[in-house]
Structure formats: C-alpha cells, structure tokens
Amino acid sequence: MSGILVVVEERAGRIARISWEAVAAGQRLGAQLGLPVSAAVVGAQTEALAAEFAASPLTNGLRLVQVVHPLLSPYTADGFTLALRQLIEQERPAQVVFPHTYQVRDYAPALAARFGQVLIGDVMAIGDGPVFTRQLLQGRLNGSYRHAGGGPCFISVQAGAFRAEASGEDPLPMKGAGFSLYMNQVESTGNPLPMKGTGFSPYMNQIESTRALAPEGCSSETSPENGPSPAPAAQTTIFTPVIDPAQIRTRPGEPWRGGAQTVDLGSAQRIVSVGRGIKEAENIPMVQELATALGAELAASRPICDNGWLPLERQVGSSGQTVSPKLYLAVGISGAIQHLVGMKGSQCVAAINKDPDAPIFEVADYGIVGDLFEVVPALTAAVNAARQ
Amino acid sequence: MKIVVAIKQVPERDAQVRIDAAGKWPNTWIVESDLQFALNESDAFALEEALQHKEKSAAADGEVIVVSAGPERVGAAIREALAKGADRGIHIVCDDLSARDALGVARLLAAAIRPESPDLILTGLQSEDLGLGQTGVVVAELLGLPHATLILHVEKTETGVTVKRELEEGWFQTVELPTPAVLTIQSGGNKLRYATLMGIKRAKTREVRRLIAAELGADSAPVVVLERVSPPQKQKSTQILGGTAKEAAAALVEKLKFEAGVL
Numbered sequence: 104m105s106g107i108l109v110v111v112e113e114r115a116g117r118i119a120r121i122s123w124e125a126v127a128a129g130q131r132l133g134a135q136l137g138l139p140v141s142a143a144v145v146g147a148q149t150e151a152l153a154a155e156f157a158a159s160p161l162t163n164g165l166r167l168v169q170v171v172h173p174l175l176s177p178y179t180a181d182g183f184t185l186a187l188r189q190l191i192e193q194e195r196p197a198q199v200v201f202p203h204t205y206q207v208r209d210y211a212p213a214l215a216a217r218f219g220q221v222l223i224g225d226v227m228a229i230g231d232g233p234v235f236t237r238q239l240l241q242g243r244l245n246g247s248y249r250h251a252g253g254g255p256c257f258i259s260v261q262a263g264a265f266r267a268e269a270s271g272e273d274p275l276p277m278k279g280a281g282f283s284l285y286m287n288q289v290e291s292t293g294n295p296l297p298m299k300g301t302g303f304s305p306y307m308n309q310i311e312s313t314r315a316l317a318p319e320g321c322s323s324e325t326s327p328e329n330g331p332s333p334a335p336a337a338q339t340t341i342f343t344p345v346i347d348p349a350q351i352r353t354r355p356g357e358p359w360r361g362g363a364q365t366v367d368l369g370s371a372q373r374i375v376s377v378g379r380g381i382k383e384a385e386n387i388p389m390v391q392e393l394a395t396a397l398g399a400e401l402a403a404s405r406p407i408c409d410n411g412w413l414p415l416e417r418q419v420g421s422s423g424q425t426v427s428p429k430l431y432l433a434v435g436i437s438g439a440i441q442h443l444v445g446m447k448g449s450q451c452v453a454a455i456n457k458d459p460d461a462p463i464f465e466v467a468d469y470g471i472v473g474d475l476f477e478v479v480p481a482l483t484a485a486v487n488a489a490r491q
Numbered sequence: 492m493k494i495v496v497a498i499k500q501v502p503e504r505d506a507q508v509r510i511d512a513a514g515k516w517p518n519t520w521i522v523e524s525d526l527q528f529a530l531n532e533s534d535a536f537a538l539e540e541a542l543q544h545k546e547k548s549a550a551a552d553g554e555v556i557v558v559s560a561g562p563e564r565v566g567a568a569i570r571e572a573l574a575k576g577a578d579r580g581i582h583i584v585c586d587d588l589s590a591r592d593a594l595g596v597a598r599l600l601a602a603a604i605r606p607e608s609p610d611l612i613l614t615g616l617q618s619e620d621l622g623l624g625q626t627g628v629v630v631a632e633l634l635g636l637p638h639a640t641l642i643l644h645v646e647k648t649e650t651g652v653t654v655k656r657e658l659e660e661g662w663f664q665t666v667e668l669p670t671p672a673v674l675t676i677q678s679g680g681n682k683l684r685y686a687t688l689m690g691i692k693r694a695k696t697r698e699v700r701r702l703i704a705a706e707l708g709a710d711s712a713p714v715v716v717l718e719r720v721s722p723p724q725k726q727k728s729t730q731i732l733g734g735t736a737k738e739a740a741a742a743l744v745e746k747l748k749f750e751a752g753v754l
Contacts, residue, residue, distance in 0.1 A: 205659050209640045212625030213632040221592045221715040222625060240620055243508055245723050252714030352637035356665035358658055409679030422657055430753040451751040453743060469746050470729045471739045481740035489744045
C-alpha cells in the first residue's frame with residue numbers, strides 16, 4: 104500500500120471549497136508520512152473538473168484520476184461505493200481522504216465497511232502518528248483517534264479545518280505559496296475581515312471564490328463539449344469502473360430549494376441568532392427586540408426552525424445559510440459544529456449562554472455567562488441608550 | 492410494514508461531563524456515574540416516523556420494534572420508546588459500547604435485526620455523544636440493503652418508499668428506494684410525541700428481549716480506537732464580561748462600540 108488518495112467533490116459544476124481543504128489535508132498527511140498524494144474526481148463527465156483541478160496552484164504536481172462512468176451521475180451511494188471500491192483496490196492507498204460533506208456521509212462509511220474499515224469522520228486536526236482529532240459530545244470534548252487496522256485508513260475532514268496556516272508547516276514551499284494565493288483570493292472576494300479567529304465560513308461565496316482560483320477563460324476552455332485542456336503539471340488518468348445498472352438500487356430526483364428565499368442573511372452586517380436556550384416560541388419577540396435595537400437580522404439555530412418558531416430561511420448552519428456579518432450575537436446557542444460552520448466567518452462573535460462550558464465560547468470574542476432572560480432585555484436597553 | 496428503529500441512549504444535552512482520568516483505551520471516555528441519560532434526539536425522530544407509519548397504515552400487520560445496544564441503563568430508553576407506542580424491544584446488553592468502533596456497533600445491531608427481516612430499518616442520522624454519524628449506513632452495508640441518509644419524510648409506495656432527503660444549504664431531494672431499506676432520519680421532520688400515562692402503563696407489559704452482545708457472534712477487533720479524550724482548545728481568547736445582567740450588558744455594548752467597532 105502506498106500513497107494518499109483524496110476524493111474531490113464537485114458542487115454546482117466546480118470543485119467545492121471543502122474539497123480543496125481535503126486536498127490540503129491530504130498534502131499535509133503526505134508530507135508527514137512521506138507518501139505521494141493523488142486525487143480522484145468521480146462522475147459521468149469529469150473533464151471540466153479535471154481542468155479546474157490541473158489549473159489550480161494548489162495541485163502542483165498532484166496526479167489526478169478521473170473516475171468516469173455514465174452511471175455515476177446523478178450521485179448515488181451505490182454507484183460511488185462501487186466505483187471507489189474498484190479504484191481503491193487498484194491504487195491501494197494507505198490513506199483515503201474525503202471532505203466531510205453530506206454526500207460523503209452518505210456513502211463513505213459503507214465504502215470503508217466494504218474494506219472492513221471504519222471512516223474516521225469530521226476530522227478537525229491531524230497530529231503525529233497520525234492521530235486524528237474529532238469532536239465529541241457536540242463539541243464539548245475532543246477525541247483523538249488512531250487507525251489500528253491493516254487496511255487503508257479512511258478519513259473525512261471538517262469544513263474550515265485545513266487551510267492556509269497548515270501550509271506554514273508544509274515542507275514543500277510551492278504548495279505553501281499556492282495556498283496563500285488561494286487564501287488571498289478568497290479574502291478579496293468577500294468581507295474585508297472574514298479570516299478572523301477560527302477561519303472563514305466554508306460555504307460562503309463558494310462558487311465565486313473557487314471561480315477566482317481558475318485562470319481567466321477557464322470555464323469556456325474546459326466545457327465538456329470542448330474536451331479537456333492539457334494540464335502542464337498534473338498527470339491525469341482515466342479510470343473506468345465496472346457498474347451494472349441493476350447495482351444502483353436507489354433513484355434520486357432533482358434537488359430543489361426549500362421555500363422561497365426572501366431573507367439574505369449572507370449579506371447582513373449584524374445578526375442576532377437565537378437557539379434552544381430561548382425555551383418557548385413566546386420568548387422569540389424578546390430577541391427580535393434586541394435585533395431591532397441593533398439594526399440586525401434575526402437568525403436561529405436548527406432546533407428553532409425545526410420547531411417552526413422561525414422560518415427555515417433564517418436558519419444558520421450546515422443545513423441552512425452561511426453568514427459572515429461584522430457582528431454575530433449568539434443568544435442561547437450552545438455551538439454545535441453544525442451551527443459553527445455557518446457562522447465561523449463572522450468578524451466579531453458575542454455569545455450569551457448560561458453554560459460556561461458551551462462550545463460557542465470557544466469561537467466568541469465576548470461572552471456573557473448568564474440567564475438570557477435577564478441579559479437580553481438589559482442588552483436591548485443598553486443598546487437603545489447608547490444609540491440615543 | 493414491519494419497522495425496526497435502532498435507538499441510542501446518550502448523556503443529556505446540558506449534562507456537565509467529566510473526562511474519566513483513569514480511562515485508558517479501551518475505556519477512554521467520560522465519567523458516566525454522575526450523568527443523566529436521554530434518548531438521542533434524531534433517534535426520537537426516527538421512532539416518531541415509524542410510529543406515524545404504523546398508525547397511518549390500514550394493514551393490521553404493522554409493527555414497530557426498537558433495538559438498542561448498551562449497558563443496563565439502556566433499558567430506560569427502550570421503555571420510553573415502548574411507552575410512546577413501539578410494540579416490542581430488543582436490548583443488546585453490552586457494557587463496552589464505547590470501546591467498539593462504528594463497524595463493531597453496526598455488527599451487533601445487524602446481528603440482532605437480521606432475524607426480524609423488517610421492511611424498513613430507521614435510525615437517527617447521528618448520535619449526540621460520539622457523533623460518528625455512520626451506524627445506519629454501515630448496518631445497511633452489512634445487511635446488503637439500500638440506504639438513504641438525512642431523511643425528513645418517508646412515503647410508502649407499491650414497491651418501496653419515497654423519501655425526502657436533506658442536502659446542504661437548504662436544498663432537498665426526493666429519492667426512491669425499494670424495500671427492505673435502511674434510512675437515517677434527520678431531526679425536525681415531525682413533531683415528537685410525549686408518552687401518555689396509558690402508554691407508560693402499557694409499556695410495562697410489552698416484551699423486551701435481552702440479547703447478550705458476546706453471544707451474537709458479532710465481535711471483532713476494532714480498527715479505529717479512541718486513544719484520548721481531552722477538553723477542546725480555545726480557538727479565540729474570549730473576554731467574559733461579568734457582573735449583574737445590567738453591568739455585563741453595558742460592558743458588552745461598550746466593547747462592541749469602541750473595541751470591535753461593530754455598532
């Protein structure tokens with residue numbers, strides 16, 4: 104067994120940002136273990152993605168395998184599991200790295216199980232060993248995991264966990280330089296200070312920012328009908344898996360967007376976000392008053408929208424919107440990772456929570472530990488007084 | 492339809508957790524003796540979906556079976572599910588659940604579920620403690636069944652089910668699957684019910700079969716081990732503003748206005 108294989112995922116026809124982060128994690132692991140890194144894209148037509156990959160300064164010298172079969176579009180767990188199983192049997196990588204997306208969560212555990220392995224999912228750090236760190240108990244604790252089996256080690260990496268800072272420890276200067284360029288470009292597309300603290304929001308301006316990676320005219324050169332453009336640095340190979348239509352047991356439909364999107368939290372300058380700590384729907388207006396005083400949009404964590412207390416379009420997190428306001432004020436939100444990925448890019452985070460150990464305080468600049476039913480009205484009054 | 496719901500008992504959401512300092516692998520975990528436990532939230536939604544199907548179905552052969560692995564305390568979670576309306580329970584008695592990896596736990600569940608030959612297997616998409624988020628998918632793999640994850644709604648069809656699957660960023664998708672199949676259920680698709688007094692009484696008379704983990708022939712050496720549990724590293728230096736609510740509020744406004752410049 105040899106090498107690191109990174110499985111790159113597309114979103115809206117482009118390589119998703121979290122996939123670039125998975126590439127960075129794979130490169131880091133490769134440097135640590137002294138193993139070569141290659142990547143794979145999977146689909147029915149992968150030429151455009153391969154060209155985008157080859158053109159990126161992040162992928163200098165990386166080999167790319169295009170795993171191509173008509174039955175790989177649209178995505179199905181059966182199709183991807185079959186195809187990647189065959190690729191892994193041929194390539195025999197020591198480590199397989201995925202971005203931790205909903206799609207990966209849907210098939211990678213089954214793929215790993217097919218090799219008698221277990222996916223180490225949602226990895227946020229890789230230490231010597233390698234030891235993989237992931238969160239436990241909704242972010243209250245960290246767990247350090249080690250792969251003990253004989254087969255390939257499967258991991259998926261958390262959105263926003265692997266990025267430019269990692270390149271400082273990267274022994275390969277070219278890749279480090281490439282990464283800084285990427286970061287600068289992402290910075291230039293959005294909020295002036297989106298990089299503060301724990302990092303940028305992984306899905307923010309995702310299409311725009313990855314587009315900034317590709318050279319000008321890339322999209323027209325690399326459209327499928329024009330065929331792939333030759334990649335000078337990266338070596339690209341095609342892998343054609345054997346898939347029988349009968350092996351695809353599920354029939355996926357076209358994705359649709361839930362509900363009308365009338366609130367654009369993504370462009371809000373200030374957001375007051377409310378979570379489970381609010382206890383009852385009747386208490387929401389108290390938080391709305393604070394938002395109004397601050398000139399802020401009202402947002403919420405998932406349980407609030409699940410309960411129907413606020414519409415789904417106001418939900419922040421992996422299943423809702425990704426935001427990067429100047430001020431994000433979290434009220435009664437514990438800060439599970441699914442929420443944090445949606446707001447980590449905020450310039451300034453303030454949190455009110457009764458639990459001093461709530462994970463939200465790990466990403467907050469300012470915190471008030473206390474009863475929100477006392478603090479929120481006091482804060483509304485203080486804001487109104489300050490504004491007069 | 493015969494539906495098996497795999498549930499997990501987890502520490503209560505607001506529980507103050509302490510790392511078990513003496514705990515070395517395979518016992519790396521938290522001190523459980525001072526914790527209260529509850530039914531994992533997305534598992535509660537899986538149970539709700541199953542119960543609603545049984546109630547909607549005209550067929551008299553509808554049955555909801557809950558299965559859970561863990562130590563004696565897990566019996567309470569099974570009783571709670573029975574009180575809400577499940578017909579019977581299976582308790583896989585297992586004192587070393589946290590030492591087993593996802594494949595190890597899925598092997599236990601698959602061994603207990605296989606003889607039941609259900610039409611549908613539902614489970615929550617992720618546990619609130621270990622958060623591995625893959626038990627259902629691996630159970631499907633071990634049983635050779637199709638699966639779908641992050642499901643909010645399940646509709647029975649002639650040949651199987653049509654499900655509403657959540658994608659990222661507010662997108663959804665409909666997926667058709669033949670049955671038997673495994674679905675992992677996302678929170679929020681239904682309103683959860685409470686157990687009624689009648690239900691709690693009835694639950695006492697319902698069967699809970701005990702299976703001993705070691706006797707299922709599903710044990711295997713873990714391929715992934717949890718070596719160490721540690722408090723998270725702070726990613727920012729948070730200024731905690733103390734005093735009364737009024738003092739803290741005034742201090743926060745001051746900071747936001749003059750230090751952060753975001754007001």
